[in-house]
Amino acid sequence: MRTVAAILMFALCACDRAPESYPVPEQRRPVEGANPVAGNMLIDMESADAARHIVKDVYENGGSSWRWTSGEPTLKVLVFTTLNVKLTADFSLWDEAFKQTGPLELTFLVNGKTLDHVRYTSPGAKHFEKPVPPDWLPTDVESTIEVKVDKLYVAPQDGAKFGIILSRIGFIQ
Amino acid sequence: MILSLLSVVFGAAFTVVTAWALGALLLRRLSLEFYAWEERLIAFITGSACLSFLVFLLCSVKLARKGVFLALGIAIIAYAFYSGAHHSEARAFPPLSPTWSWVFGIIFLGFALFYLTNAMAPEMSPDGLEYHLGVVAKYRAAHGFTTITTNLHDNLSQGIEMLFLFAFEFGRHSSAALVHFAFWIALALLMQSYGARIGRPAAGAAGALFTALSPLVALDGSVAYIDVAEAAVVFTLFYLLQAWDENKNARLLVPIGILAGFAYAVKYTAGLAVVYAAGFVVWKLWRDRKPALRPALAVCALAAASILPWMIKDWIEVDNPISPFANRVFPNPYVHISQEENWRRFLRTYELTSYSELPLQLTIRGNHVTGFFGPLFLLTPLALLALRSSAGRRLLLAAAIFALPYFGNVGARFLIPVVPFVSLALALVLAEVPWLLLALIGAHAIASMPPVYTKYAVSDGNWILRKVSPKAALRIIPESTYLSRESSEYNVDRMIENLVPPGGRVFSFYAPAESYTTRQIQVSYMAADNEVLADILWTPLFGDYPPTRLLKFQFPERQFRKLRVIQTENVPDQQWAVSELRVFDGGQELPRSSEWSLTASPNPWDVQLAFDNSPATRWRSWQEARPGMYLEVDFGRDRKADSVVVESSGDTTKTKIKLDGLSPDGHWSTISDHPSEIAQHIRVSLRLAASHELKARGVRYLLIDDNDIRAEDFRVYSNLWGIMQVGQFRNKRLYYIQ
Numbered sequence: 024m025r026t027v028a029a030i031l032m033f034a035l036c037a038c039d040r041a042p043e044s045y046p047v048p049e050q051r052r053p054v055e056g057a058n059p060v061a062g063n064m065l066i067d068m069e070s071a072d073a074a075r076h077i078v079k080d081v082y083e084n085g086g087s088s089w090r091w092t093s094g095e096p097t098l099k100v101l102v103f104t105t106l107n108v109k110l111t112a113d114f115s116l117w118d119e120a121f122k123q124t125g126p127l128e129l130t131f132l133v134n135g136k137t138l139d140h141v142r143y144t145s146p147g148a149k150h151f152e153k154p155v156p157p158d159w160l161p162t163d164v165e166s167t168i169e170v171k172v173d174k175l176y177v178a179p180q181d182g183a184k185f186g187i188i189l190s191r192i193g194f195i196q
Numbered sequence: 197m198i199l200s201l202l203s204v205v206f207g208a209a210f211t212v213v214t215a216w217a218l219g220a221l222l223l224r225r226l227s228l229e230f231y232a233w234e235e236r237l238i239a240f241i242t243g244s245a246c247l248s249f250l251v252f253l254l255c256s257v258k259l260a261r262k263g264v265f266l267a268l269g270i271a272i273i274a275y276a277f278y279s280g281a282h283h284s285e286a287r288a289f290p291p292l293s294p295t296w297s298w299v300f301g302i303i304f305l306g307f308a309l310f311y312l313t314n315a316m317a318p319e320m321s322p323d324g325l326e327y328h329l330g331v332v333a334k335y336r337a338a339h340g341f342t343t344i345t346t347n348l349h350d351n352l353s354q355g356i357e358m359l360f361l362f363a364f365e366f367g368r369h370s371s372a373a374l375v376h377f378a379f380w381i382a383l384a385l386l387m388q389s390y391g392a393r394i395g396r397p398a399a400g401a402a403g404a405l406f407t408a409l410s411p412l413v414a415l416d417g418s419v420a421y422i423d424v425a426e427a428a429v430v431f432t433l434f435y436l437l438q439a440w441d442e443n444k445n446a447r448l449l450v451p452i453g454i455l456a457g458f459a460y461a462v463k464y465t466a467g468l469a470v471v472y473a474a475g476f477v478v479w480k481l482w483r484d485r486k487p488a489l490r491p492a493l494a495v496c497a498l499a500a501a502s503i504l505p506w507m508i509k510d511w512i513e514v515d516n517p518i519s520p521f522a523n524r525v526f527p528n529p530y531v532h533i534s535q536e537e538n539w540r541r542f543l544r545t546y547e548l549t550s551y552s553e554l555p556l557q558l559t560i561r562g563n564h565v566t567g568f569f570g571p572l573f574l575l576t577p578l579a580l581l582a583l584r585s586s587a588g589r590r591l592l593l594a595a596a597i598f599a600l601p602y603f604g605n606v607g608a609r610f611l612i613p614v615v616p617f618v619s620l621a622l623a624l625v626l627a628e629v630p631w632l633l634l635a636l637i638g639a640h641a642i643a644s645m646p647p648v649y650t651k652y653a654v655s656d657g658n659w660i661l662r663k664v665s666p667k668a669a670l671r672i673i674p675e676s677t678y679l680s681r682e683s684s685e686y687n688v689d690r691m692i693e694n695l696v697p698p699g700g701r702v703f704s705f706y707a708p709a710e711s712y713t714t715r716q717i718q719v720s721y722m723a724a725d726n727e728v729l730a731d732i733l734w735t736p737l738f739g740d741y742p743p744t745r746l747l748k749f750q751f752p753e754r755q756f757r758k759l760r761v762i763q764t765e766n767v768p769d770q771q772w773a774v775s776e777l778r779v780f781d782g783g784q785e786l787p788r789s790s791e792w793s794l795t796a797s798p799n800p801w802d803v804q805l806a807f808d809n810s811p812a813t814r815w816r817s818w819q820e821a822r823p824g825m826y827l828e829v830d831f832g833r834d835r836k837a838d839s840v841v842v843e844s845s846g847d848t849t850k851t852k853i854k855l856d857g858l859s860p861d862g863h864w865s866t867i868s869d870h871p872s873e874i875a876q877h878i879r880v881s882l883r884l885a886a887s888h889e890l891k892a893r894g895v896r897y898l899l900i901d902d903n904d905i906r907a908e909d910f911r912v913y914s915n916l917w918g919i920m921q922v923g924q925f926r927n928k929r930l931y932y933i934q
Contacts, residue, residue, distance in 0.1 A: 044795040044830065045803055047788040051810035051889070053880040075912070103736075103881040103916055157877040163739045 064102055065111070065193035076100055078167065081189065089115070092186040094172050099165040100193050105157040108194050110138055110168065112151040115188040120176030121146035129187070130171040133159050155194070168192060201671040204316060207367025208374030211247070211359055212240065214269040217276035218250075219243025224281045226447040230439070231393065232286040237386045240378070241432040242451045244359055244425075245458035245502065247272075251358035252505055258340035262365040269362075289392040292401060299634065300401040303641050304384060307409050311418040314661060315377035316669035319369035319711075320683045322659075324420035329369055330710030332361045337714055343513045345530045346716065346723045348520035351513070353506040355461030356422040369711065370675075372420040379425040380417030384408035386428065387616055390435055391623070394587045399627040403620035405637050409644040411653075412567035412608050413615060415661050423612040426462045429455055430613045433469055434594050437476050444484070449477065449491055453498025460503045464518065465601035466613060470499045472597050524819075529801035532724045532818035534771065539721075543605040547657070551606075558608050563654035567608035569615060570649070572640040575622060582621035591621040685709035687925045688899070692717070695923045695930055696897050703729050703890060704899040705907075708928075718895065724818070728802065732889050733898075735812045736882035737906045740846030743775035743811055744878070747871035749855040753781065753838040754867075758858035760828040761842055764869070765852040767821035772851045774806040774827055775814040776843040781836050791832030797825060811878070812885040814845065821851045834860045840867075843876065883917045891933045902927035 066076045069088040080093035102108055110133055121127075126144040130137055131151060139153050160166055172186035219239030223230070230238060250268065254260050276282060292300065319325065327349035334342060334350070344350040360372035367374075384404040391400010407413055407427075417424035433455040440448040452473050459469035474492045481488035507517035515528035523536050547564040548557070554565070555574065562568030579595075582588025595617035602610050626633040642648055646661045653660060668678040679686035689712035696702055696715045703726070707719045720730035735741040759779060763772045779786045788807060796803040799818050806815040806827055817825055840855055854869035890898075898919060900907050910917060910931060923930035 043800055044793040045800070046790060047792045047794065048804035048808045049892075050788065051808050051813075051885070051892075053809075053811055053885045053888075101913055101916065103883060104879055105877040106879050158875070161739050162742065162878045162882060163737050 064100055064108075065191060065195060066098055066100060067191050068189055080186070089188045089190045092170070092172070092189050093184055094175050094186055095169060096172075096186065096189060097167055097169045098192060099167050101162075101165045102160050102194050103162055104196065105160040105162060107154070107196050108157070108160060109152050109154050109196070110193075111195050112170065112192040113148070113190040114151075114192075115148050115190070116143055116146040117176070117185075117188060118146035120185060123176050124174040127187075128173040130173075132167075132169040132171065134161075134166050135169075152195075166194075197671045197674065200675065201316075204367035204370040204374065204671075207363040207365070207371025208378065210266075210269050210366060211363040211371070211375050212378045214272050214362070215243040215247045215359065216240040217243065217273045217281065218246040220281035221272070221276050221279065222246065222451065224279065226450055228445070228447060228451070230286050231389065232284055232288045233385060233389050234393070234435075235284050235286045237382050237389065238432055238436065238451065240382055241386075241428055242454060244379075245355070245429070245454050245461070247362065248355045248358040248458065248461060249502060249505070251362050255335055255340040255358070255361070256505075256509075258338070260335055260338075260340045260361060260365075265362050265365050289389065289397070292392075292397050295634075296398050296401050299637060300388065300405065303405055303637065304408065307414060307641070307644075308381065310664065311380070311414050312374075312377060313666050313669045314415070314664045315373045315418040316370055317665055318668055318675045318679050318683075319373050319420055320679070320686070321373075321419035321421060322685075322709075324369070324373070325685055325709035325711045326707050327710065328357055328420050328422060329360060329364070329372055332357055332364050332372065333711045333714070335361055336364060341509065341513075345514060346718045346725055347710075348531050348535075348722055351510055351516075351519035351531075353461045353464060355458055355463075355502070355506075356425045360420060369420060373418065376420060376422070376425055377418050379428040380408065380414070383417075383424060383428040383431060383616060386431060386435060387620060390431075390438075390620065393435075393438075396587070396624060396627060398630065398633065399620065399623040402627065402633050402637055403616070403623035406572060406619035406623060406640060407616045409641055410569045410573070410615060411644050411646075411649050411660065412562070412569055413612055414644065415567070415659065416609060416612060421609070422462055423609045426459065426466050427613040427616055429459050429462055430466055430469055430594075430598055431616045433459060433473060434590075434617070437473060438590065440477075441480055444481070444486070446491065446494075449494050450498060452477075453495040454502065456495060457499030457502025460499070461506055464521070465604070465610065466598070467503070468597055468600060470496060470503070472594070473499070527798060529799075530724050532727055533798075534818045534820075535721065535724065535727055537819075540604070543607070544603065546606055548606060554606065558611065560652055561654045561658075562608065562660070563657040565606055565608040566657070566659045568649075568653055568658070569608065569611070570640055570643050571652075572636060572643065573615075573618070575626075575636075576618055578625055579618050579621040581625040585624065588621050588624050591617045591624070595621065679712075683709075684926055684928070686712050688928050689713040691923045691925050691928075691930060692897075692899070700897060701895045702897040702899050702930075703733075703895045704901075705730065705904040706899075706901050708899060717899070724801075727818070728805070728813075729890060729893070729895060731814070731816065732812050732886045734906075735814075736886055737909055742845060742878055742882055743814070743843035744846055744876050745844045745848075746874040746876045747842040747844055747853060748874060749840045749842075749868045749871045751838060751855075751867050753836055754857070755834045755836050755860050756831065756857045757834055757860060757862075758828060758830045759837070759840060759867075760826050760856045760858075760864075761840070762823075762854050762856055763817075763821055763825040763851050764823050764854055765821060765850065766823060767850045770821050770848055770850045771817045771819065772821040772825050773814045773816040773845055773848050774842055775811065775845060776809065776841075777806045777827055777829065778841045778843070779829065779835075779837050780839040780841065782838065786835060786837065789832070793830045793832065794828070795830075796827045803827060810885055810889055811880060812882055812889050821848070842871065881916060883913065887918045887933045896933050898931040898933065900929050900931065902929070 068090045076098045078097040080096040082091045084090040128142045131139045175184040216239050219242040331350045363371035363375045387404035388400045391397050436452045456469045456473040459466035474495050478488040478492045510519045511517040514530045516526035520531045523531050523533050557565045559573045595614050599614045667673045688708050692715050693713045701716045703718050705720045718726040720726050794803045802815050805813040855867040857867045900910050918934050919931040922932045
């Protein structure tokens, strides 16, 4: 018993209590700006996981690199930084549809807030890009991107309605 | 197959016989006289305390090895036989009446065989796998105690786990469960003996059946838990005190003191046994006008011999002799104060909305208190009628004392030590109407059969026996085959064992089984370090965690030796947290130098998190914000500064801070108590920063359950986290941090 007590007391004396103050630790160097996976904020309509980002009004692509939309194509995407983030979209206005609809006005919204209204007076390939106020963007949950098309093309054969031909949409830095 | 079965049985039998032999030697040395059955049972329980203590000592010197246990056990058993301790000259109790012999024999034997099958079957109990045997597996691997700071359960006293370790060396998990089952048998037989001792054999037999058959008691007693063992120890202590009261034999105080201390070693809440035993001795001697101090001190000293080793172990390993409790009194880096308080808050209610639910929950439903005792115990108020007799009053007093800790943890298991006393008191009352007592035993037996109770108990969230496989118990179905088929936790453990290299650390938000893997698993809510890891991983996932608030103190350039940021508000519902603390001069941040020393109060151990330049980490108070909390930087020499920026998060909005400085002449003064607040936008991938932080801390694997909060983020954005799924079993995914 005495031996055990001695062992326990010895162990107790050897106890190394944590110091009250600490030196400066190793400094972390988080990658700023040029994030190696920045492309993940941009949704390519031909990518395999594009469907996971689509909330509504974007049709199946049928194997092509673009997708038709309906009147309010909406997608969700996670941003991991909020500074110097721009909304970007590459899309086309089909000339046959344009003949029916005439000039179109597109409204770009981020998380329900209107970022811009743009009036397009000619068909063809278009590019949209505009900085998003940092306050609009959370990094913990996905942001929604919505494009409202003011006039839809109605197919004469079956009455189906179409908006724009979307190739890519999302955020870039 | 046969070898496997034999090792299971041998491990348990060897442990039980060694414990009994130690107890028999002790009782023989003390020349204590009991009735025949009493002697054997008390020898087993008392010897268990002694064996537990011996295993503790072996663990202390890293000699917890199969060979050592084997040699120790053989030596003890051989010496017991050599010294004739196995020969009992004790008188037998008068036999039970034939009716009661048959009733008790058939019912008890039937249930015993059924639950023996469960005890022998591969172990699948939740707490058994997670920590009662999890810690045993860790000690076995280390051949003794190893400092474990990442699981607060491993800081609890482990008196029974010491016996499990002894058995585990030979027969692994099922041997440990069988050792616990031996306590279940011993408890029932002791209760029956107690009835015989007080001249109420029928009440003793009935009380024993009331307790042993009870669904929760029987299930608990047939797995690697400790509650039934705790009940057996407490009841044996009660028994010995009653025996001592008959003749005040001072030598009885030795097993009394040992068991009082062992009760604490088994479970903290049973530490009341010391108060009960010492109080009982003092009270009885005082009434007899005899000196009480020395006997009471003897009891306390013997109890201390069992209690202090556990306290000292915790003090050495985790800076808190009663860890994981009392962390305000014994502040330490291993268990956060908020963690203890949240845990205790949960334990006080579980999922109950009102304590008025308890009677039905404890007797019939069980889903909100994880188990139930059976509808018979709705009659518990009738036990108060036992107050008419001295025996009844003694039982009810013990019941009242050992029920005291219950409202600190309303899980039904925490009433198991009380059940034997209530059962006997109830049986004493009902024995006045023998046919009613027999009828109630029959009804209780039927209501306690698993096929019956699954009809009335609430299944979801309950802890009930769902399946018993005799083929698995007899190892006709190999253990691994059976577990692979029946236990998802076993399969998760196998996945971890196969995919995580030896020495690898796994972080998890839920508590998986730990006893079938040798890899270290850090469960988010099980230790301070784990909570910090969880906080890091949650920083990208919750909007108010990242450092989005910059609190800036601007002041004319001055020289300082030290700067201290002090929290000034009482905020009961928020903690204080600082992601980074930066010091500037002329618009340039002062480079953090090796001359600097940092401290904080409270939680100084995490102060570096506020100076590591990581947006994913932060120092937190880990208790409600109170005035006077501070972070301090000592520059080591005088430094000029004109502004200090405290990066903070959205979940600290109610806190207020001021800046104090120590001037070169050694005077503290307040520099400013009105920081300006600026929004900070996130510039980096917090997910990547968080996963890199875990990697830097040596945690390379994440075990995520699909039901964990925000689990889908890890799955969907694994590339943003820099993690890769390497394994999956059902809804549990194992990720590797790249």
